[in-house]
Amino acid sequence: MSATTTAGPVGHRDDTTPDDARVTFGHALRSEWLKLWSLRSQWWGVALTVLLMAGLAVLMASALGAAAESPGMQQTMDADPRLAVPSGVVAVTFGYGFAQLTVAVLAVLTITGEYSSGTIRATFAAVPRRLQVLSAKLLVVAATTAMLAVVGLGAAWLATASMLSADGLALDPGDGEQLRALGGTVAYLVAVAALSFGIGALWRSTAAAIATAVGVLLVLPLLLQVLAGSAAWAQDVYAYLPTVAGERVIATGPTPDGLLAPGAGFALLAGYAVAVLAAAAVTARRRDA
Amino acid sequence: MIEAQGLSKVYGSTTAVDGVTFTVRPGVVTGFLGPNGAGKSTTMRMIMGLDRPSGGSVTVNGRPYVRHRSPLTEVGALLEARAVHPGRTARAHLRALAATHGLADRRVDEVVELTGLGSVARKRVGGFSLGMGQRLGIAVALLGDPRTLVLDEPVNGLDPEGVLWVRHLARRLAAEGRTVFLSSHLMTEMALTADHVIVIGRGRILADAPVRDVVEAVSRRAVTVRTPGPSVLRSALEHAGATITVPDLVHDGTLEVTGLDAAAVGEIALTAGVALHELTPVASTLEDAYLELTADAVEYRTDDLAAAGSISPTTTTGDQP
Numbered sequence: 001m002s003a004t005t006t007a008g009p010v011g012h013r014d015d016t017t018p019d020d021a022r023v024t025f026g027h028a029l030r031s032e033w034l035k036l037w038s039l040r041s042q043w044w045g046v047a048l049t050v051l052l053m054a055g056l057a058v059l060m061a062s063a064l065g066a067a068a069e070s071p072g073m074q075q076t077m078d079a080d081p082r083l084a085v086p087s088g089v090v091a092v093t094f095g096y097g098f099a100q101l102t103v104a105v106l107a108v109l110t111i112t113g114e115y116s117s118g119t120i121r122a123t124f125a126a127v128p129r130r131l132q133v134l135s136a137k138l139l140v141v142a143a144t145t146a147m148l149a150v151v152g153l154g155a156a157w158l159a160t161a162s163m164l165s166a167d168g169l170a171l172d173p174g175d176g177e178q179l180r181a182l183g184g185t186v187a188y189l190v191a192v193a194a195l196s197f198g199i200g201a202l203w204r205s206t207a208a209a210i211a212t213a214v215g216v217l218l219v220l221p222l223l224l225q226v227l228a229g230s231a232a233w234a235q236d237v238y239a240y241l242p243t244v245a246g247e248r249v250i251a252t253g254p255t256p257d258g259l260l261a262p263g264a265g266f267a268l269l270a271g272y273a274v275a276v277l278a279a280a281a282v283t284a285r286r287r288d289a
Numbered sequence: 290m291i292e293a294q295g296l297s298k299v300y301g302s303t304t305a306v307d308g309v310t311f312t313v314r315p316g317v318v319t320g321f322l323g324p325n326g327a328g329k330s331t332t333m334r335m336i337m338g339l340d341r342p343s344g345g346s347v348t349v350n351g352r353p354y355v356r357h358r359s360p361l362t363e364v365g366a367l368l369e370a371r372a373v374h375p376g377r378t379a380r381a382h383l384r385a386l387a388a389t390h391g392l393a394d395r396r397v398d399e400v401v402e403l404t405g406l407g408s409v410a411r412k413r414v415g416g417f418s419l420g421m422g423q424r425l426g427i428a429v430a431l432l433g434d435p436r437t438l439v440l441d442e443p444v445n446g447l448d449p450e451g452v453l454w455v456r457h458l459a460r461r462l463a464a465e466g467r468t469v470f471l472s473s474h475l476m477t478e479m480a481l482t483a484d485h486v487i488v489i490g491r492g493r494i495l496a497d498a499p500v501r502d503v504v505e506a507v508s509r510r511a512v513t514v515r516t517p518g519p520s521v522l523r524s525a526l527e528h529a530g531a532t533i534t535v536p537d538l539v540h541d542g543t544l545e546v547t548g549l550d551a552a553a554v555g556e557i558a559l560t561a562g563v564a565l566h567e568l569t570p571v572a573s574t575l576e577d578a579y580l581e582l583t584a585d586a587v588e589y590r591t592d593d594l595a596a597a598g599s600i601s602p603t604t605t606t607g608d609q610p
Contacts, residue, residue, distance in 0.1 A: 021390045021433065022359040031388035038381035039374065118372030119382075121339055122429060125366055126389040128338050128355035288340040 028127050028136040036110060036140055046144075049102040050152045053095030057156035058163070060094040065167040088164035088171040089178040092156045093185045093250050099152060100243070103189050104196035104213045107141050111197060112206040121289055130284045138197055138277065145193040149186040177252050180262065184249030191246060191269045192217065198276035201284060217243050242272045290315055290468055291336055291437060295345030298331050298492075305331045307492035308345060313470045315436070318463045320483030320500070321472035324583055328492040329472040330368070333441050336470075337366050349437055350468075361390050361433030367440045371422030375415030379406055379425050382414065387432055396432065404428040405454075419446030427455070437468040444478055456482045476579040480504075490583040503582075512551045515543045515567035516558065525561040526554065545571070 036042055111134075114120040127133050157171060164170050172178055196213045203209040221244050227234035238244055239259050246269030248255070248262045255261050260268065291313035298306040306328040313319045323329050334340040336347050338354035346353070349364050357363045373382045383397045401410045404424040409417065414425065423446050430438055440459070444452045459482050463469045473479050479486060479500070486503055488496040496503050511534060516522045519537045526546055527533065531554070535545035546554055551570045558565050 021362050021392055023389055024391070027389050027391045031385045034381065034385040034388055035374075035377070038378065038385065039376045041376060113374055117374040118369050119374050121334075121337075121368050121372055122382075122386060123389075124339055125337050125364075125368070126361055126386050128357070128360055286341070288334070 023127050023129075023132070025132060025136065028132050029139060031123075031126070032110075032133075032136045032140040036144065039113075041109065042106065045102050045106045046148050049099050049148055050155050052098050052102075053152035054155035054159040056095040056098060057091050057093075057160045061088070061091040061160040061163045061167075061169075064088075064091055064169060065163060068167050068169070087175070087178055087252065088160065088169040089181045089252060091160050091164060091169070092153060092171055093181055095152060095156055096185050096188060096247075096250055099149070099189055100192045100217060101214070103145050103148070103193045104217060105210055107145070107193040107196040108200035108209045108213055109206065110137055110141055111200040112204060112209050115204040116206055124289045130289075131281055134201060134281060134284055138194060141193050141197050142190050145190045146186055149189040153182060153185060181250050181252050184262065184266065187266060188246050188249055188269070191266070191273050192243070195242060195269070195273040195276055198273060198280045201280035202276065216241075240268065242269050245269050290351070291347065291349050291439075291470055293332070293336070293345065293347040296332065296335060296342055296347050297344035298328070298335060298340060299343040304492050306335070306342075309489065309492070309494050310345075311487050311494055311497055313437075313468055313487075314485075315468040316463055316466050317484040318459050318469045318471065318482055320479040320486040321470060321489065322474070322476065322479050322486055322579060323472075323489035323495075324474055327489045327583075329474075329489060330441055332489070333366070333368060333439055333470075333472065336439055337364065337368065339368070359390060359433070361386070361392075362435055363433075364437045364439060365430035365433055365435035366438070367423075367426040367430045367443055369441070370419060370426055370445060371414065371417065373414040373422070373425065376413055378411050378413050379417075379421075379428075380410040382425070383410075383428060383432060386429060390433060392432065396434075400428040400431045403431060420448055420451050423447055424451070427458070435467070438462055438470065440469070440471040442473055443471055444473065444475065452478065488579065488582050495582045511571040512546045512549065512554050513543065513567065513569045513571055514546060514554055514558070514565060515541065516563050516565050517542055518563040519544060521561055522558055522563045525557050525563070529553070529557050542566070 114123060123133055124130060127136075161170070173182070195216075196209075199213050199216075200206075200209040203212060221238065221241050224234045224238040224241065228238055235258055245260050245265040248260050248265030251262065259265070291311075293309055293311050295308045295310055296306055297304070297308050309328075309332065321329050321332070331340060335342050336349060336354065348354075349357070354360060354364060373379075377385075380397060380401065383400065384394060387394070387397050401407055404427050406421070406424055406428060409421055414422065417425065423443065427440070427443060430440060438459075440455075443455045443459070447455060456478075459469050459471055463484070471482070483500055486496065486498065486500050487494060488503065514522065519542045523533055523536075523544060526544075526549065529549065531546050531548040533544055534547050535543075537544055549557070551568050555565065555568055558568075
């Protein structure tokens with residue numbers, strides 16, 4: 001603090017002059033990337049997700065193996081075309097159901113964590129165009145989720161490869177449907193992350209946003225499934241829920257009655273995400289930080 | 290340079306900032322003084338483009354904050370102590386903010402050094418004391434080597450050494466020609482740090498003048514006088530138009546007089562034939578001035594205040610939480 005008697009004591013703009021120091025979208029992206037990975041919770045969340053995607057794949061693979069060997073199961077599977085498919089892809093992608101939860105929570109936290117701690121003010125002071133901040137965050141969340149999904153699927157494949165080929169269920173990436181299910185898992189998780197990020201940006205409170213995301217992703221399908229037993233409308237609505245529709249892109253085999261085709265289902269999930277993000281963008285510009 | 294024009298902020302039925310107009314000039318430390326809830330922080334957030342004004346406008350270095358292409362080099366702000374994710378290290382926080390402007394990591398190390406955070410920079414902010422959090426906030430403000438600084442309660446939570454450091458820093462930044470705008474509810478701190486002061490109460494500007502003028506204008510120029518004949522002196526002084534603010538409480542002949550200066554009191558005593566054992570002008574402080582300004586809508590509407598010219602007396606109405 002005392003070695004400042006000459007020149008500009010507080011500033012040394014020798015290598016970064018005020019002329020080239022400025023906000024660009026690339027700079028905002030880099031800032032968001034640094035922020036995301038400077039939190040331990042992010043590393044824990046990603047590690048946990050990858051581990052569980054691999055672990056659940058192993059569980060499913062052994063269940064498929066057992067089923068393939070049991071004569072009773074064989075009959076059931078022959079009777080229901082949905083169960084007759086089982087290729088290894090069902091096991092390898094099985095962990096998405098859990099992964100979507102951690103992905104949703106991590107996506108929510110990237111934005112609500114800033115509001116709860118007050119960091120958002122520093123962020124908006126540095127990058128006053130709020131849509132620039134939100135899109136940089138969204139891009140970072142989407143890229144991270146895609147990477148996580150690819151690594152998780154890779155781990156799941158590695159962990160199950162020997163079991164699956166022993167049962168004659170080895171993954172066949174040359175098969176168009178299997179490839180779509182694998183790519184669909186990545187796309188599905190990215191869409192869930194985007195939707196959850198949008199919910200977080202709208203609510204700004206961690207508790208409210210996580211409750212909403214979990215409600216939409218998990219509770220609503222369960223609720224409607226129960227109601228569908230007694231009310232026909234519930235069955236109709238069920239097919240259009242974000243996760244029910246989106247999951248179609250991961251499913252293999254013929255489309256069951258009342259559910260959307262894989263492409264249409266995913267498009268609907270993406271549409272929900274876009275709608276929520278648009279609402280978040282509008283409110284972010286208007287509200288006080 | 291910060292220029293506010295009729296700036297207002299209304300939350301529901303509460304008016305937090307009520308049409309304030311002021312200019313903060315470069316080269317001097319301008320204090321922003323007011324009790325809690327007076328509208329200081331809200332005004333500062335509007336300067337930084339964080340809160341949207343309900344009316345009026347405010348510009349920094351000639352344009353609204355959000356229009357600057359390189360805001361961190363224009364304005365550095367400390368708005369809240371410890372407004373940092375508790376799980377992030379101080380250095381990670383600074384690096385992420387520096388990255389928004391493409392500033393080199395070397396600049397991060399410089400502000401860490403400058404704010405004395407060297408030993409804790411790689412520790413997570415959750416474990417920081419209030420003082421450390423405050424230093425980190427100041428490091429953030431200095432990151433872009435800005436032309437203008439907006440510091441909300443910068444000495445809050447600092448130890449005496451830290452307070453002194455902020456005082457020197459603010460004065461040095463102003464001496465370098467920068468605009469320094471710092472808020473406080475601590476009048477004594479302001480008297481030591483600021484050259485100019487803007488006093489705000491209930492969302493309105495109560496005074497906008499050099500510190501010394503505010504003190505002089507609002508002060509009750511009091512004189513303490515001790516005499517063996519207090520009752521004689523008292524009636525002579527009152528006859529001359531003075532007010533006895535503190536009568537002879539302990540019966541040692543001491544009175545406190547306002548409305549006349551020491552010379553006038555001495556001459557009246559001579560005319561009245563009363564001896565004086567003590568005659569002391571009581572200098573009022575910025576604190577007195579501040580208390581008087583913010584005490585009540587009626588009280589700060591004094592003739593003294595209006596006569597000061599550069600100070601605009603205002604009445605306030607409405608409630609503030």
